[in-house]
Amino acid sequence: MACPLLQLPQELLHTILLNVGPADLAALRCCRALDRFIKHDALLFKQVYLRHFVREIHPADVKDDQPIEDWRAALERLVRFEKIMSSSDHSMKLHEMDTITACVEFLVKSAAAKGTSLNINLLGRLFGIQKNIDVLCNSSLFNWPSPPVSPLGITSLDRPSPRLRTRSQSDASPPLETTPSSRRNVPAYSPDPDQVHIPYETDENERLSFYSDESLPIITAPISSSIPAPKSGQQSAKLHCLYGLPVQHLPRSRSASHHHNLRACQGNQTHPFARSRVYDLRQHTENSLWGPFLSDGSLSVDWEKMEALTIILAHNIRHFSDKYCEPNSILLPRRHEPFAGATPYSLSLPPTDPQIERPLRNVSALQDPYNITGVWMRVVCFLDYRELFTFNFSEDQPLPNLPRPPLDTEEAIRFITMKLEATRIEPPGEGDGERLPVVHFKGVSTIALPSIDPNANSQIRGTVRLTPEDEVRWTTFSVFHGEERWRSESIQMGGVQAARGVVGYWFDKDFDEYGPAGPTSFWKVSNDLDYDVTPELHIG
Numbered sequence: 001m002a003c004p005l006l007q008l009p010q011e012l013l014h015t016i017l018l019n020v021g022p023a024d025l026a027a028l029r030c031c032r033a034l035d036r037f038i039k040h041d042a043l044l045f046k047q048v049y050l051r052h053f054v055r056e057i058h059p060a061d062v063k064d065d066q067p068i069e070d071w072r073a074a075l076e077r078l079v080r081f082e083k084i085m086s087s088s089d090h091s092m093k094l095h096e097m098d099t100i101t102a103c104v105e106f107l108v109k110s111a112a113a114k115g116t117s118l119n120i121n122l123l124g125r126l127f128g129i130q131k132n133i134d135v136l137c138n139s140s141l142f143n144w145p146s147p148p149v150s151p152l153g154i155t156s157l158d159r160p161s162p163r164l165r166t167r168s169q170s171d172a173s174p175p176l177e178t179t180p181s182s183r184r185n186v187p188a189y190s191p192d193p194d195q196v197h198i199p200y201e202t203d204e205n206e207r208l209s210f211y212s213d214e215s216l217p218i219i220t221a222p223i224s225s226s227i228p229a230p231k232s233g234q235q236s237a238k239l240h241c242l243y244g245l246p247v248q249h250l251p252r253s254r255s256a257s258h259h260h261n262l263r264a265c266q267g268n269q270t271h272p273f274a275r276s277r278v279y280d281l282r283q284h285t286e287n288s289l290w291g292p293f294l295s296d297g298s299l300s301v302d303w304e305k306m307e308a309l310t311i312i313l314a315h316n317i318r319h320f321s322d323k324y325c326e327p328n329s330i331l332l333p334r335r336h337e338p339f340a341g342a343t344p345y346s347l348s349l350p351p352t353d354p355q356i357e358r359p360l361r362n363v364s365a366l367q368d369p370y371n372i373t374g375v376w377m378r379v380v381c382f383l384d385y386r387e388l389f390t391f392n393f394s395e396d397q398p399l400p401n402l403p404r405p406p407l408d409t410e411e412a413i414r415f416i417t418m419k420l421e422a423t424r425i426e427p428p429g430e431g432d433g434e435r436l437p438v439v440h441f442k443g444v445s446t447i448a449l450p451s452i453d454p455n456a457n458s459q460i461r462g463t464v465r466l467t468p469e470d471e472v473r474w475t476t477f478s479v480f481h482g483e484e485r486w487r488s489e490s491i492q493m494g495g496v497q498a499a500r501g502v503v504g505y506w507f508d509k510d511f512d513e514y515g516p517a518g519p520t521s522f523w524k525v526s527n528d529l530d531y532d533v534t535p536e537l538h539i540g
Contacts, residue, residue, distance in 0.1 A: 022079045045071040053078050085126045101235040113345040124338045138236035139304045237307035242342045246311040272406035274311035280404050281392045290507045291489025299467045309503050309519045316381050316413050341499035349527050368422040370464045371497045372441045375531045378416040378522035415449040417533045433466025474502050484509045
């Protein structure tokens with residue numbers, strides 16, 4: 001008996017199938033004739049795809065003249081992604097990190113830059129479930145290696161956790177008070193900066209099979225290894241960074257795992273582990289430019305570094321703002337929704353007043369693809385140098401391939417206003433991404449909070465360019481009395497003109513192996529250089 005649906009005009013049948021969910025299209029393959037109709041309806045895959053996943057596609061990402069197979073493959077890939085994220089099998093998800101990472105990156109990059117986004121809503125729904133938050137917690141930061149056991153059977157867990165002297169913000173020694181001469185008479189120490197990964201174990205016989213052989217032809221790869229690839233830690237860390245709401249407390253389901261129960265001793269908080277990673281000077285090498293890059297000279301972003309930076313910066317900013325800032329202070333970045341601001345060109349600020357006369361700029365806003373000119377708010381964190389030195393160069397040092405112990409202390413924090421202006425544009429050089437030019441900028445850096453630190457006031461200059469992987473790289477130099485003193489290397493989270501802001505490391509411009517160094521972040525608050533940033537504080 002012929003399928004009744006096939007008796008309908010093709011246009012009407014097409015309209016009916018548009019209202020079928022992407023995953024439910026597979027069930028319609030029970031009929032060979034209906035299956036043949038679906039396969040040859042070129043427009044159906046495109047329209048179902050755009051209706052359920054990406055209504056807001058940038059023309060540069062997906063073009064109307066794409067071949068049928070691309071739309072079909074894209075739909076199948078995202079259906080597979082939703083199925084993976086709906087599973088309760090954490091081990092399986094770790095083995096599907098390639099699929100998860102590729103789909104999340106695509107959905108974020110192709111989301112609507114302004115207004116409501118179907119893509120961001122979908123990701124927010126999927127990652128609003130605790131079992132999927134666990135996917136964000138699979139980097140080496142969350143798989144802390146077990147401490148070595150002494151001949152007496154005593155581990156470092158039996159000794160008190162190193163908690164350095166906690167100081168108030170006012171008596172913290174800023175990094176500018178240290179001099180090269182005060183750091184020279186120290187023992188040489190240059191261990192291998194590589195970190196170890198202890199991934200979750202998985203039954204090698206497990207398979208991912210959401211669709212049967214008779215269903216919509218979605219390719220499913222078997223899980224062939226009992227150990228996830230080392231890159232899964234980097235992938236998890238990148239997803240955590242894009243997610244944008246750093247996990248400040250370890251998930252309960254993970255705190256009692258067999259990896260390391262030291263996390264339970266720290267009250268399940270992640271910031272001591274992130275702080276340990278951020279202030280471990282072994283990770284800073286010339287090949288990594290002392291920035292958030294891998295130490296292989298490739299300028300590929302080290303997302304595990306970025307993850308630690310975002311966790312510690314979020315903790316420090318929240319700790320400070322709870323004490324001193326009004327809830328909607330201009331000092332605070334807007335990161336209230338998962339994946340918000342991680343889309344290219346998502347930065348949306350009020351336009352400058354056309355009625356006010358302004359001097360001609362060397363580089364117009366239309367020429368600068370990174371939208372540099374304007375006012376930026378910057379945060380800089382640092383340890384007292386004595387604490388930093390003790391942490392990195394005391395006698396009780398870990399093995400070269402093991403991390404330092406969690407660091408539970410209070411850092412100093414400075415909020416700084418930067419007024420930047422793009423000054424010159426040049427073609428990309430060797431080792432730069434070729435899609436966009438290199439833009440030079442200059443400006444002034446002025447302390448906003450606390451106002452007692454005049455060392456934070458300086459001239460500033462730098463460049464913005466693309467890395468070979470098309471990440472947006474910011475390099476800044478703080479200039480005091482005509483001499484460069486501090487440098488920073490950072491990555492703009494989310495890409496070109498993303499609202500999320502810029503995250504990285506500041507350090508001595510001469511790459512001093514003894515430091516100091518620390519985390520920094522900045523985000524744009526106005527396109528108008530005359531904008532007055534007045535902090536809203538409550539001192540009590």
